[in-house]
Amino acid sequence: MGVKAFAAIDIGSFELALKIFEFSGKNNMHEVEHLSRRIELGSDTYATGKISNEKMEELCRALKEFADVMRSYRVDAYRAYGTSAIRETENFAIVQDMIKQRTGIEVGILSNSEQRFLDYKSIASKGESFRRIIEEKTAIVDIGGGSIQLSLFENDMLASTQNLRLGVLRLQELLSHVNAGSARLEALIIELASAQLSVYKRLYLKDSEIKNIIIVDDYISQLVIKKVRGDVDKAVIDKPEFDRLMEQLRDGNKSRLAQQMDIPEERLPLLFISAVLTKCIADMMGATYIWAPGVTLCDGIAYEYAESKKMLRDEHDFEKDITACAVSISKRYMGSRRRAETLEKITTTIFDSMKRIHGLGKRERLYLQIAAILHDCGKYISLMNIGETSYDIIMATEIIGLSHIEREIVANVVRFNHTPFVYFGQQNCISGLDREAYLIVAKLTAILRLANSLDRSHKQKFKGVKSVLHDNTLVLTVDTPEDISLERSAFELCEEFFTEVFSVRPVLRQKKTL
Secondary structure (H helix, E strand, O other), rough: OOOOEEEEEEEEEEEEEEEEEEEEEOEEEEEEEEEEEOOHHHHHHHHHOOOHHHHHHHHHHHHHHHHHHHHHHHOOEEEEOOOOOHOOOOOHHHHHHHHHHHHHHOOOOHHHHHHHHHHHHHHHHHOHHHHHOOOOOEEEEEEOOOEEEEEEEOOOEEEEEEEEEEOOHHHHHOOOOOOHHHHHHHHHHHHOOOOOOOOHHHHHHHOOOOEEEEEEEOOOHHHHHOOOOOOOHHHEHHHHHHHHHHHHOOOOOOOHHHHHHHHHHHHHHHHHHHHHHHHHHHHHHOOEEEEEOOHHHHHHHHHHHHHOOOOOOOOOHHHHHHHHHHHHHHHHHHOOOOHHHHHHHHHHHHHHHHHHHHHHOOHHHHHHHHHOOOOHHHHHOOOHHHHHHHHHHHHOOOOOOOHHHHHHHHHHHHHHHOOOOHHHHHOOOOOOOOOHHHHHHHHHHHHHHHHOOOOOOOOOOOOOOEEEOOEEEEEEEEOOOOOOHHHHHHHHHHHHHHHHHHHOOEEEEEEOOO
């Protein structure tokens, strides 16, 4: 493979960033250009819900400049994404179209969970440093303009992730009318943050302490990286060293401070807010070390692109993190892990045996796994309306790595596992889905219903389930000596819908191994 050039554009709350990467050979990603332009889109969005004409003009001028730079590097592909400042505008579709017409750049909008997942991938792009640190209890603290994402890791696995509306630009806008010195401003930030962090600690941390924090932001990270001259492995500071940094930031002389830290003076207020938030979180978690890898969303965008083109070898199983997140949600709502594992195994067995019929891929298989894990989470709220309450829980809970539409697909599959299926022409209940997404929901619902029928008694009676497709018949052979009258009756009730969706008739056979 020759050298490939790729451009990543991040339209953030505070600034625009362009990074150009080169990929040469297997597993080789190299940054060759990094440009940024300060445009505080978030100050408009968070205050008024819209981006002003003046800011739109600035945005389009900057993106035209980025387009020229991309042409000069002869990039083979690019991805441009807007985050909360674009996502939270009332007229985001108009903004997207205006950018495309004026600059030629197509801008996608990342949901919060997609954005944080890419930030997470940007950290993973640091390879061995990332893998080594998450072997212990670790928190990724991803501080954006609009919110913070707190993700906890245990034993190299994502344990939980939550979003808090404590972004630096949002807090700056909130406190902009308060005439306060640094000491009072710090106290106000702590007061605002503590209200949410105390609830977070009670629900997710309890008495456990987190040794390591990985900080992802545009302020503290860049300062630490400068200090160690770009050496990512050395960009670790202990808590006392961070406290000394806080003392330095409390200096009221902005010009002197900017000069000492070698940063633009206009970045100091946001740097201060980010530092105070980091201190609050580190104190709450009892953290010992803070690692600042200096990565940005652009690194994650490039990493994901290279992954999709098989230009990078997967060092970390990100799909496992998504399913681990679903397991954490199920546990929170008292779901049975044993039953979820049984359903997950049966559904994926059926899915894999029908590849030439259903036309779905690896991503849809993941949706099915998550639906199996969360199949009855709504029973925590209501045993009468499990489908509807499960749908509400899934839609109200972020699953890191899934977009809003993907979460809607999973939520509807779980809903229709318990309630009558709503067809595309009667789309009141699934009006947010297009035809393609609707068909995915129909196919996965048919599979989940069939799998669910095979454990109707919730007793996990089968030693194994084998699924074989013969022409227009799917033969499911279950290995058990037990009475399966209840399962057979439930199976028959699911046959019609399964046949309707796939034109394949499911048949249940019992192998009575003693």
